[in-house]
Amino acid sequence: xxxxxxxxxxxxxxxxxxxxxxxxxxxxxxxxxxxxxxxxxxxxxxxxxxxxxxxxxxxxxxxxxxxxxxxxxxxxxxxxxxxxxxxxxxxxxxxxxxxxxxxxxxxxxxxxxxxxxxxxxxxxxxxxxxxxxxxxxxxxxxxxxxxxxxxxxxxxxxxxxxxxxxxxxxxxxxxxxxxxxxxxxxxxxxxxxxxxxxxxxxxxxxxxxxxxxxxxxxxxxxxxxxxxxxxxxxxxxxxxxxxxxxxxxxxxxxxxxxxxxxxxxxxxxx
Numbered sequence: 001x002x003x004x005x006x007x008x009x010x011x012x013x014x015x016x017x018x019x020x021x022x023x024x025x026x027x028x029x030x031x032x033x034x035x036x037x038x039x040x041x042x043x044x045x046x047x048x049x050x051x052x053x054x055x056x057x058x059x060x061x062x063x064x065x066x067x068x069x070x071x072x073x074x075x076x077x078x079x080x081x082x083x084x085x086x087x088x089x090x091x092x093x094x095x096x097x098x099x100x101x102x103x104x105x106x107x108x109x110x111x112x113x114x115x116x117x118x119x120x121x122x123x124x125x126x127x128x129x130x131x132x133x134x135x136x137x138x139x140x141x142x143x144x145x146x147x148x149x150x151x152x153x154x155x156x157x158x159x160x161x162x163x164x165x166x167x168x169x170x171x172x173x174x175x176x177x178x179x180x181x182x183x184x185x186x187x188x189x190x191x192x193x194x195x196x197x198x199x200x201x202x203x204x205x206x207x208x209x210x211x212x213x214x215x216x217x218x219x220x221x222x223x224x225x226x227x228x229x230x231x232x233x234x235x236x237x238x239x240x241x242x243x244x245x246x247x248x249x250x251x252x253x254x255x256x257x258x259x260x261x262x263x264x265x266x267x268x269x270x
Contacts, residue, residue, distance in 0.1 A: 063213030
């Protein structure tokens with residue numbers, strides 16, 4: 001063994017026998033190993049601090065009051081707000097860059113709107129014809145959204161539709177009042193051959209809330225029907241539901257823009 005090897009052995013033994021030393025939080029320690037490698041211990045991170053050095057995280061809320069509550073608590077003069085009408089989101093970058101200083105941009109707040117169950121159910125049936133029983137049941141299940149004719153009148157119409165399921169419909173006529181009159185002949189044994197009419201409104205109005213926590217909007221719905229060999233099929237066609245949803249988002253956006261000092265930019269943050 002050479003003198004160099006002896007010296008290295010002594011150094012290695014000294015290192016292994018060195019007493020442990022207390023390290024301070026917030027510092028970075030480095031040393032060169034006997035093999036010539038650099039080792040490092042970083043005690044400057046959040047794991048070794050009493051509190052994080054900065055705020056981070058992506059928070060999602062579902063209504064305007066929740067958005068404003070979180071925004072007011074964590075925003076500053078340089079926070080930025082973006083609105084995306086296609087994604088139906090409003091996003092705030094709470095730690096956005098200042099005019100002359102870069103910041104992390106990792107603390108964000110998003111208002112992500114969800115459509116209501118009633119909105120989804122009406123849209124799912126929009127433009128689709130149903131059997132008499134299916135249509136009547138749909139009206140009965142959604143009396144709360146019916147405005148004109150009233151819920152009570154629409155319930156009577158639904159019950160009339162259910163009462164004519166065993167009839168043969170022959171024609172449909174548009175009355176001067178704007179209603180539709182459907183002529184039928186009874187096919188049940190007791191009333192076979194007896195004629196009658198079923199009158200339904202051409203247009204009815206509903207009130208729907210597109211987004212949870214948002215405002216309700218009135219939409220017109222036009223009755224649709226088709227007389228087929230196996231019976232009468234009924235449905236409705238909503239008048240521009242996309243426009244109602246757009247207006248609902250604009251009203252939510254206006255509520256946010258009117259409550260924050262920062263301008264709301266059209267688009268999405270980087």
